[in-house]
Amino acid sequence: MDKSVHTVIDPDLCIGCGECIRVCPKETISLQGDKAVVTGNESIACGHCVAACPTRAVTVTSLAADGMQLASVPNDNRWLPHGEFDPAQLFRLMRSRRSCRNYLDKPVPLSVLQDLVKIGTSAPSGSNCQQWTFTLVPTRPAVLELGKAVGAFFRKLNQTAANPLLRNLLALCGRGELKTYYLNYYQEVKEKILEFDTIGKDFLFWQAPALIIIATTPGASCPKEDALMAAQNILLGAHSLGLGTCPIGFAVAAMNRDRAIQAKIGMPAAESVHAVLTVGYPDETWQALADRKAVAPRIVGG
Ligand SMILES: Cc1cc2nc3c(=O)[nH]c(=O)nc-3n(C[C@H](O)[C@H](O)[C@H](O)COP(=O)(O)O)c2cc1C
Numbered sequence: 001m002d003k004s005v006h007t008v009i010d011p012d013l014c015i016g017c018g019e020c021i022r023v024c025p026k027e028t029i030s031l032q033g034d035k036a037v038v039t040g041n042e043s044i045a046c047g048h049c050v051a052a053c054p055t056r057a058v059t060v061t062s063l064a065a066d067g068m069q070l071a072s073v074p075n076d077n078r079w080l081p082h083g084e085f086d087p088a089q090l091f092r093l094m095r096s097r098r099s100c101r102n103y104l105d106k107p108v109p110l111s112v113l114q115d116l117v118k119i120g121t122s123a124p125s126g127s128n129c130q131q132w133t134f135t136l137v138p139t140r141p142a143v144l145e146l147g148k149a150v151g152a153f154f155r156k157l158n159q160t161a162a163n164p165l166l167r168n169l170l171a172l173c174g175r176g177e178l179k180t181y182y183l184n185y186y187q188e189v190k191e192k193i194l195e196f197d198t199i200g201k202d203f204l205f206w207q208a209p210a211l212i213i214i215a216t217t218p219g220a221s222c223p224k225e226d227a228l229m230a231a232q233n234i235l236l237g238a239h240s241l242g243l244g245t246c247p248i249g250f251a252v253a254a255m256n257r258d259r260a261i262q263a264k265i266g267m268p269a270a271e272s273v274h275a276v277l278t279v280g281y282p283d284e285t286w287q288a289l290a291d292r293k294a295v296a297p298r299i300v301g302g
């Protein structure tokens with residue numbers, strides 16, 4: 001993980017308030033006399049010092065200037081203070097995002113998909129490593145190609161799982177995954193493959209015109225968490241941009257088990273896929289919000 005220091009403080013602008021020091025997680029900066037100075041030899045380039053400085057004296061040169069500007073909608077670059085966003089509207093957005101499984105036959109502009117990637121990268125990541133990669137599959141034929149590769153994986157898996165001797169033997173040896181797959185998915189996958197072969201219905205990517213694949217490169221401290229936080233930002237951002245989405249766990253499972261699928265779309269085999277999201281204009285008219293299962297949080301020490 002790159003921990004090199006790219007923090008620069010303009011002594012002419014610094015008024016010595018110490019705010020940058022208070023927010024720095026790595027003690028990269030200290031106060032010398034009445035000026036902040038870079039004294040540490042490690043930084044995670046989180047940019048908290050930049051955000052906290054009242055005189056804009058701090059720069060982190062490794063951060064892309066204006067890299068977070070969206071192309072498809074207006075930008076508002078002001079920091080939103082705690083408590084200033086309407087929580088009712090935020091929760092409404094969260095609840096209104098539903099997995100979309102019917103899409104219009106309408107391409108999603110590449111600029112919008114690229115904006116969604118930026119929205120994804122505003123998520124937190126372990127040690128701010130940001131070791132995520134985003135692969136865009138922006139056309140229906142390309143989505144279908146990937147779907148066929150994932151489908152081939154499941155055709156083979158179903159063939160293997162259909163063998164009772166093999167799945168029971170593996171279960172006896174403590175490897176019950178095949179038996180679990182058989183019990184939970186075998187029949188459904190068999191039927192869906194048959195329907196794809198006969199009527200061409202895409203039960204994997206739901207006829208979506210685009211995909212976003214989120215992976216990480218080796219060495220991230222919390223790869224799956226980072227990727228899934230980025231994914232959730234994308235799902236919410238997509239809803240606000242008028243797009244439907246659906247996380248496709250079947251594709252993640254296939255790509256993790258058969259890295260040749262990644263190679264087919266030019267993804268390096270060393271990357272680990274954590275999320276495959278369908279993206280498209282929804283062909284669904286939602287009428288209401290749905291509830292979730294009740295949850296009772298455990299309270300410790302209350
Ligand atoms: C990790 C994960 C994997 C999922 N995999 C699939 C999938 O392969 N196919 C699918 O149609 N939906 C998939 N979903 C969508 C879930 O079925 C959906 O999130 C859940 O039913 C709740 O509905 P909602 O997303 O509309 O709120 C997945 C969701 C998650 C979080």
Ligand code: SF4
Binds near residue numbers: 055058
């Ligand atoms: S936050 Fe800005 S003004 Fe305050 S000490 Fe740090 S660099 Fe100086």
